[in-house]
Amino acid sequence: NATDKLSTNFFILKNYIRDIQGFPKEGIVFKDITPLLIDANARKECLGILVSAVKDKKIDKVIGVESRGFFFGMLLAQELNVGFVPVRKPNKLPFDTISASYDLEYGTDTLEIHTDAIQKGDRILIHDDVLATGGTAKAVCELVERLGGVIVQCNFLMEITFLNGREKIAGNEIFAAITY
Ligand SMILES: O=P(O)(O)OC[C@H]1O[C@H](OP(=O)(O)OP(=O)(O)O)[C@H](O)[C@@H]1O
């Protein structure tokens, strides 16, 4: 697709994502981003692609979703010079929280956010590494909306298209640097 072409001029992002068959359960092909994290140049190129997708969008805060959403989420916040907000697994955040539950490709879970992390009208960029079934992203969208935030974009390193995750967060702008 067009995004793949954009990134193939100098750098092929897919070369830094490795398939692990049967992790964490039989039948799952796990997309491992650690080869991307370990390579400083690849990481920089990847960040550039993510940043170019949100240029001029007047983001107030970036949300990173525990745990793999923290890596590029924080880099994005730093690059955009805006706040970073962690959305975390249950009982990890120490202050007042709200929570949302969701189904995962391989289980169910709950996510939490601090109640003072978002002010009404804040323009929020939600970042995670993978859009799979969309359960995680939907739960994060719900948390942002309950706190009165405006979702500017749901931003991912990759989208696993056959799982139709984008249907769960339809109505929001969705960007994925690569698709499978
Ligand atoms: O679209 P979905 O089907 O909801 O799946 C995507 C989510 O699954 C993975 O997280 P995981 O829960 O494995 O946690 P981790 O980031 O801590 O490894 C991934 O990092 C996304 O957050």
Ligand SMILES: Nc1ncnc2[nH]cnc12
């Ligand atoms: N297949 C997959 N690989 C990596 N992370 C995921 N999160 C949900 N599904 C995943």
